[in-house]
Amino acid sequence: MGWAGKCPNCGEWGSLVETSLGSETPSGKAKSGGGRPGKTQRIDTIPKKTGKRITTKISELDRVLGGGLVGGQVVLIAGEPGIGKSTILLQLADKLGSTLYVSGEESPQQIALRGQRLGVSKKTIELLDETNIDTVLATAEETKPSLLIVDSIQTMETGDLSGMAGSVGQVRESAARLVRFAKKTSTPTIIVGHVTKKGSVAGPAVLAHIVDTVLWFEGDKDLTLRLLRSHKNRFGATDEVGVFEMTGKGLSSLSAPEKLFLAKEGQGVAGSVVSSMMQGTRPMLVEIQSLVVPTKLAYPKRVAQGIDSKRLELLLAVLTKRCGIPLYDFDCFVNVAGGIAAKDPAVDLAICLSLASSYFDKALPKGSVAIGEVGLLGEVREVVAQDKRVKEAKRLGYTNTINNKTSKYLKDLLKDLR
Numbered sequence: 001m002g003w004a005g006k007c008p009n010c011g012e013w014g015s016l017v018e019t020s021l022g023s024e025t026p027s028g029k030a031k032s033g034g035g036r037p038g039k040t041q042r043i044d045t046i047p048k049k050t051g052k053r054i055t056t057k058i059s060e061l062d063r064v065l066g067g068g069l070v071g072g073q074v075v076l077i078a079g080e081p082g083i084g085k086s087t088i089l090l091q092l093a094d095k096l097g098s099t100l101y102v103s104g105e106e107s108p109q110q111i112a113l114r115g116q117r118l119g120v121s122k123k124t125i126e127l128l129d130e131t132n133i134d135t136v137l138a139t140a141e142e143t144k145p146s147l148l149i150v151d152s153i154q155t156m157e158t159g160d161l162s163g164m165a166g167s168v169g170q171v172r173e174s175a176a177r178l179v180r181f182a183k184k185t186s187t188p189t190i191i192v193g194h195v196t197k198k199g200s201v202a203g204p205a206v207l208a209h210i211v212d213t214v215l216w217f218e219g220d221k222d223l224t225l226r227l228l229r230s231h232k233n234r235f236g237a238t239d240e241v242g243v244f245e246m247t248g249k250g251l252s253s254l255s256a257p258e259k260l261f262l263a264k265e266g267q268g269v270a271g272s273v274v275s276s277m278m279q280g281t282r283p284m285l286v287e288i289q290s291l292v293v294p295t296k297l298a299y300p301k302r303v304a305q306g307i308d309s310k311r312l313e314l315l316l317a318v319l320t321k322r323c324g325i326p327l328y329d330f331d332c333f334v335n336v337a338g339g340i341a342a343k344d345p346a347v348d349l350a351i352c353l354s355l356a357s358s359y360f361d362k363a364l365p366k367g368s369v370a371i372g373e374v375g376l377l378g379e380v381r382e383v384v385a386q387d388k389r390v391k392e393a394k395r396l397g398y399t400n401t402i403n404n405k406t407s408k409y410l411k412d413l414l415k416d417l418r
Contacts, residue, residue, distance in 0.1 A: 036368035052219070055147075056189060057095040060244055060253040061088065064215060064228050066236015069147075071186035071229050072234060074179050076153075076208065078193040078201045079217025084244070085192050086111075087118065088251050092190075094120040100145035104131040104155025104165075109362040118250040131165060133158050133174040137181050145187065151176060152192040154202060171203040179210050208232065219246075225260060225281070226251060241280040258285040258396060271358035274369045274398060275350030276389040277342050283385070283392040284371065287337040288347060290354035295331045306336025307351065315352055315374060322378030323352075323411045325359055346383040348374040349402065352410055353417075360417045369398040378411055380404040391405055 053068035062068050069075070079085050090111065093099040103111055108127045115125075124141060130136055133156045140148055150156065156174035157165035164170065175191065180190070182189040191211065195200040201208055207216050214232040221223050228242035243257040254260065262274065269289045276283050287405055295301065304312040312334055319325045334351060336342045351371035357364060364370075372387050373381040382404050391400050407413045 007409050012279070014328060017059050020256045045229075054096070058088070058092060058253055059255060060228065060242030061092065064230045064236075064242040065213065065239050066233060066240070069188040070212075070235045071188060072183045073188050073213060074182050074211045075188075075190045075213040075215060076193050076201070076211040077190060077215045077217065078195055080195055080199075080221070082123040082215045082221050083219060084246060084251050085217055086151060087246075088228075088244075089151065089190060089192070090115055090118060090125075090128070091250050092119075092122055092151060093125045093147065094122050098124045098126070098143070098145040099147045099149060100126050100128060100143055101141055102128045102136050102148070104129075104150075105152060117248075131157060133177055137177060138292050140181065140187065140194060141185070144185075148178075148182070148187050148189040150189070152194060153207070154194045155176075166203075168204045172206055174205050175210060177400045201297070220339055222227055225339055227340075229280075237281070239280045241282065243279070243284075259341060261286045261336075263287065263337065268363050268366050270361045270363045271349040271354050273354040273357065274393075275342075275347040276369060276371050276393055277344035277347055278385060278389070283389040285393060285396060285398070286342055288342075288350040289335045289337055289356045290351070290358045291333040292327065292355055292358040294329060297331075299334070300328065301331040303331075303333045305334070306340060306342050307334060307347070311348075312351070314376075315348060316355070318374055318376060318378055318410065319355060320351055322409075323356070323414055325356060327355070327359070344383075346386075346389070348372065349380055349410070349413075351403070353413065356414050356417050359361055362417050364402075364417075365400055367398050368400040368402060370395040370402040372403045374410055378409050380406075380408060380410055381411070 007128065010390060055068040055072060055301045056062050056065070077085055078206055086158065093101055098279065108129055111127055124147070128136065128139055135381045136150065136156070153171055157170045158173055158177070161169050161173055178189055178191065181187065193207065196202050209253045212234040215232065216229045216231055218227040218229060218323060226246055228244065228246040230236070230240055232238060243254040244251040245254050245260070273288050274285055275288055276285050278284070302312060303314070312332070316327050316332060320327050332355060334355070350370040352374055353370050371383060373383050375381055380403065386403065402413060
């Protein structure tokens with residue numbers, strides 16, 4: 001550990017930096033490079049080889065990864081504590097062949113208890129309770145696992161650096177050594193990362209740059225829904241989302257997630273409108289519920305769950321100004337059923353129709369689905385992948401589609417409700 005001097009960015013003096021032990025000459029000066037020219041290759045002469053996919057046998061995880069793992073691929077998976085990272089990795093280890101599971105946080109007994117609860121039965125999972133990255137790599141070279149799992153990178157350290165585990169230098173160097181090992185031996189490697197209070201991956205930004213894939217677990221720990229998003233993927237698309245349900249037996253893939261968000265008893269009730277939002281390349285139907293009640297307060301309540309509160313205020317202003325619905329004397333509550341967050345502008349039309357439906361106390365016809373973005377002028381705009389959304393809605397039995405093709409303006413769509 002040494003003093004860096006003056007920082008060129010902030011101008012502060014005395015910031016601490018980590019140094020490599022033994023990297024200086026006896027005189028105190030750093031060793032010179034003395035590098036030799038490397039061998040170059042023309043890009044057209046390099047063989048175009050695609051790595052063979054290794055299916056994880058977890059359908060939603062395969063979807064996010066782009067079809068499965070690739071030999072030598074390094075995956076960083078992050079998320080809030082208790083969201084299910086260790087759970088899905090233990091399930092993955094049970095699905096694949098020989099796995100070296102390195103735990104720097106939990107004891108082998110704790111992992112074994114979780115495995116018993118999840119029904120993990122394979123005898124090919126080797127647990128290593130170790131935090132020294134050099135010992136981990138030596139063990140991996142000796143055992144030659146088909147999958148290496150490191151939980152977590154913030155607990156790893158090397159004796160070649162003077163910093164503590166979790167520091168910038170230790171995290172960066174430990175991750176770099178894991179990447180080199182994975183590329184050299186073609187061993188798929190999964191690294192668990194901590195998150196900060198602001199919700200980003202803890203550690204240096206280079207951590208996300210040197211790995212091949214960055215996966216992010218989302219969801220409310222009080223609910224059963226879990227979403228696995230791909231923020232970076234060198235071997236697949238980054239617009240895919242895996243949907244899971246947390247059960248007593250672990251995480252279960254949901255190939256038909258609309259079962260969580262749609263309830264048959266809600267159809268035909270005033271204030272309930274079905275819409276379609278995109279999760280990656282997959283259209284997902286959700287139910288928008290609204291409740292509009294008179295108020296005697298000077299400032300009526302505006303409560304939004306699952307949608308942006310500012311977006312709700314904007315849509316209420318459009319309904320008041322463009323459609324002549326006096327909502328300034330009413331409390332308005334909007335909820336996306338199932339606990340999912342709807343950030344897709346395609347649900348704007350459903351929100352407006354559900355508010356108007358509750359205001360007039362008149363339900364939309366059964367089998368209706370509303371898809372469209374609402375502009376400040378009250379116009380209904382076409383959304384991305386609209387035809388794909390309509391096709392998926394019809395497949396699920398929603399034959400009455402309300403969008404910009406039905407009417408160009410929101411005011412005209414509300415005539416039937418009046």
